[in-house]
Amino acid sequence: MLAAAAVAPRQRLCVAFSGGADSTTLLHLLARLRPRFGFDLCAAHVHHGLSPNADAWLEFCARQCAALGVAFHPFREQVARDHPAGLEAAAREVRHGALARVACDWLVFGHHQDDQAETLLFRLLRGTGLRGAAAMAAVEPGSPGRLRPLLGVRRADIRTFAQAASLEWIEDESNADPRHARNLLRHRVFPLIGAAFPGAVPALARASGHFREADGLLGDLAALDCAACGGWPLQRDRLLALSDERVRNVLRWRIREMGGEAPARARLVEAVRQLRTAEEAPLYLPLGAVACCAYRGRLWLEPPRDGAPEQPLAWRQEPVQRWGAGVVRFEPVTGAGLGRAALQRAVDVALVPRWPGLTLRQDRGRPRRSFKNLCQEAGIPAWLRPRLPVLRVDGEAAWIGEIGVAAEFRCGPGEAGVLPVWQR
Numbered sequence: 001m002l003a004a005a006a007v008a009p010r011q012r013l014c015v016a017f018s019g020g021a022d023s024t025t026l027l028h029l030l031a032r033l034r035p036r037f038g039f040d041l042c043a044a045h046v047h048h049g050l051s052p053n054a055d056a057w058l059e060f061c062a063r064q065c066a067a068l069g070v071a072f073h074p075f076r077e078q079v080a081r082d083h084p085a086g087l088e089a090a091a092r093e094v095r096h097g098a099l100a101r102v103a104c105d106w107l108v109f110g111h112h113q114d115d116q117a118e119t120l121l122f123r124l125l126r127g128t129g130l131r132g133a134a135a136m137a138a139v140e141p142g143s144p145g146r147l148r149p150l151l152g153v154r155r156a157d158i159r160t161f162a163q164a165a166s167l168e169w170i171e172d173e174s175n176a177d178p179r180h181a182r183n184l185l186r187h188r189v190f191p192l193i194g195a196a197f198p199g200a201v202p203a204l205a206r207a208s209g210h211f212r213e214a215d216g217l218l219g220d221l222a223a224l225d226c227a228a229c230g231g232w233p234l235q236r237d238r239l240l241a242l243s244d245e246r247v248r249n250v251l252r253w254r255i256r257e258m259g260g261e262a263p264a265r266a267r268l269v270e271a272v273r274q275l276r277t278a279e280e281a282p283l284y285l286p287l288g289a290v291a292c293c294a295y296r297g298r299l300w301l302e303p304p305r306d307g308a309p310e311q312p313l314a315w316r317q318e319p320v321q322r323w324g325a326g327v328v329r330f331e332p333v334t335g336a337g338l339g340r341a342a343l344q345r346a347v348d349v350a351l352v353p354r355w356p357g358l359t360l361r362q363d364r365g366r367p368r369r370s371f372k373n374l375c376q377e378a379g380i381p382a383w384l385r386p387r388l389p390v391l392r393v394d395g396e397a398a399w400i401g402e403i404g405v406a407a408e409f410r411c412g413p414g415e416a417g418v419l420p421v422w423q424r
């Protein structure tokens with residue numbers, strides 16, 4: 001598995017070390033494999049402060065690491081007891097937050113096949129989608145990536161090995177607490193299932209592999225559909241020519257790609273319904289971690305409060321400048337857009353959001369118009385206005401995204417010009 005994950009010599013592996021039988025076995029195995037693979041090994045333990053034994057566990061982990069010559073990183077964390085998702089979830093969040101702070105290439109966990117089967121069943125009972133049913137991956141690339149080398153091994157086999165190797169470990173008394181839903185599954189439900197279906201655990205683990213594969217294919221389909229819709233921002237009419245299922249798949253995939261959690265199915269169903277009934281009209285649909293925006297034939301997702309940067313972004317002739325969730329491209333043109341010479345003479349050129357009192361004259365001989373009037377005339381919806389990029393040149397608006405160039409800055413015929421294009 002280490003070879004499959006392409007763990008290279010000198011890469012830094014950090015075992016997430018609870019001190020339990022699984023991560024203790026894992027740590028000992030990796031310590032033995034260290035000379036053969038040439039990786040650097042360390043271990044991290046998170047002290048949640050929830051058990052009266054937490055100090056003793058931390059000391060136990062420190063001693064084990066010292067005996068194996070493995071660097072040890074202890075984390076003492078506070079867990080909120082009033083977390084809306086419950087104490088277990090709060091502890092997990094804190095644990096993963098602490099482990100993410102370890103400088104390493106791979107975090108290595110002691111999850112095994114029984115954990116995988118329990119995770120799958122637990123999630124199915126809560127109505128999970130394909131992504132959740134895919135459960136845990138043995139190799140999850142990332143920075144750091146995650147490895148679960150024991151994912152194909154049964155819990156009982158790990159214990160047998162640990163006993164045969166005379167390893168010592170600690171038992172977390174909370175693992176026996178039937179008030180935790182996971183423990184109820186482990187101690188009551190799985191023994192019953194196992195008696196009736198002896199191969200249930202490996203079969204469930206296998207099923208999660210099938211779900212993982214199918215989920216990967218849905219990701220491929222979403223990527224193909226996005227490409228066929230012209231890439232982000234998508235062409236709205238092409239997206240809506242797809243079936244509802246595929247539109248939802250695209251939205252779900254993009255939200256995850258942006259680091260958010262996919263909203264509940266009912267919410268996505270409603271979003272697609274609204275997209276279809278709005279036809280061509282501008283639309284702004286909050287979807288949890290992101291907002292779905294549709295405007296002038298284009299559709300995109302953006303973080304709800306990340307429309308425009310708060311601070312001016314100085315422009316020093318770069319071809320591309322970031323703007324909120326998108327970019328502004330400055331394309332070289334001749335006889336169109338903004339005159340380059342005037343921009344080069346200016347002292348202060350920056351991309352900024354609209355400011356109070358902003359006005360712009362679109363054509364010589366026509367009056368200056370307020371930002372609000374310009375937006376109304378162009379049919380720009382109120383939600384999009386704070387996000388519009390404005391190129392401010394020595395205090396004057398030279399260009400406003402979606403509106404255009406100010407007459408005073410327009411490039412003369414045959415002159416070198418630059419045309420800003422806002423891509424959301």
Ligand SMILES: Nc1ncnc2c1ncn2[C@@H]1O[C@H](COP(=O)(O)OP(=O)(O)OP(=O)(O)O)[C@@H](O)[C@H]1O
Nearest residue numbers: 016017018022023044045046047092108109110111
């Ligand atoms: N206190 C801890 N400090 C460091 N690592 C831990 C700690 N607790 C658990 N781990 C790591 O997580 C693995 C799984 O532990 P456990 O089954 O208790 O957690 P889980 O909540 O089911 O999993 P996950 O945290 O991945 O959701 C362990 O084998 C170990 O690698």
